[in-house]
């Protein structure tokens with residue numbers, strides 16, 4: 001990951017060109033330039049560039065730096081040397097370059113609905129820090145985020161959206177656990193979701209957590225206010241602990257509980273013990289897009305289990321991702337066999353802890 005195709009020379013020449021184009025002339029080399037991976041500026045300087053850019057944007061005094069034909073030619077010939085990696089929502093009211101008043105080759109931006117950090121986003125962030133050497137990662141949420149709001153309200157979503165927004169579930173749950181309701185709940189969940197993406201980035205990427213631990217990368221969170229253009233910088237102290245040894249021991253224990261739960265669920269299903277089988281599903285929060293409500297889904301399951309005859313359900317390769325102490329995702333290979341039908345699929349369950357027991361809130365087909 002830390003080996004890179006650029007020669008020392010190309011990195012240096014690119015940085016000098018990049019630096020000459022920065023707005024703040026006082027920003028020069030931060031630290032020793034003798035290491036191939038040394039960024040051109042420090043994380044704090046990168047953060048200051050973003051803050052200054054937003055101040056200009058708010059004042060109606062944007063300078064639109066680095067948007068000249070010469071900048072296009074420079075970055076094309078010498079490569080990109082952005083100073084920050086940003087994960088932002090795709091919302092069209094969050095124009096990242098504009099709100100920070102930056103131009104071409106300045107910001108390495110990952111845009112995805114709900115500014116979630118799942119595999120593709122994490123890989124892209126690893127590229128931004130490990131290959132492009134940005135000293136700063138920013139997770140940027142925004143007010144009135146549709147993705148977060150949908151998860152908080154439990155709106156029905158179809159297609160691939162459930163798999164996209166499942167990263168937001170732990171954040172929404174934390175906000176609900178605070179007893180918030182209405183607008184206050186949404187506002188808090190948007191903030192929690194920024195922290196969640198930071199946690200996901202650091203807990204699912206050894207590269208990123210290593211760089212952060214070594215002090216080579218700083219990870220910050222912010223919420224962009226679409227009402228007035230302000231960027232609200234979040235307190236890094238408020239972010240949930242991502243990776244301590246106690247957290248990892250707790251995660252192992254939770255993963256064990258989840259594996260047991262998933263096996264017991266399959267057993268209840270295979271033995272066609274309807275009552276026991278249904279108990280594995282959350283009464284409050286289980287959602288399936290195929291049925292208009294839980295009662296309709298339940299009737300379907302009861303009938304299915306009654307009519308199907310003897311079945312066999314075997315699970316192998318059970319994987320667990322502990323999202324936080326109350327939320328987890330389990331993926332496994334499921335072999336199903338009845339008299340008239342059999343299949344082998346990879347399946348996912350989303351589970352949450354309710355009154356000491358793990359309950360299924362989502363189930364893939």
Ligand SMILES: [Zn+2]
Nearest residue numbers: 089091145146
């Ligand atoms: Zn959004």
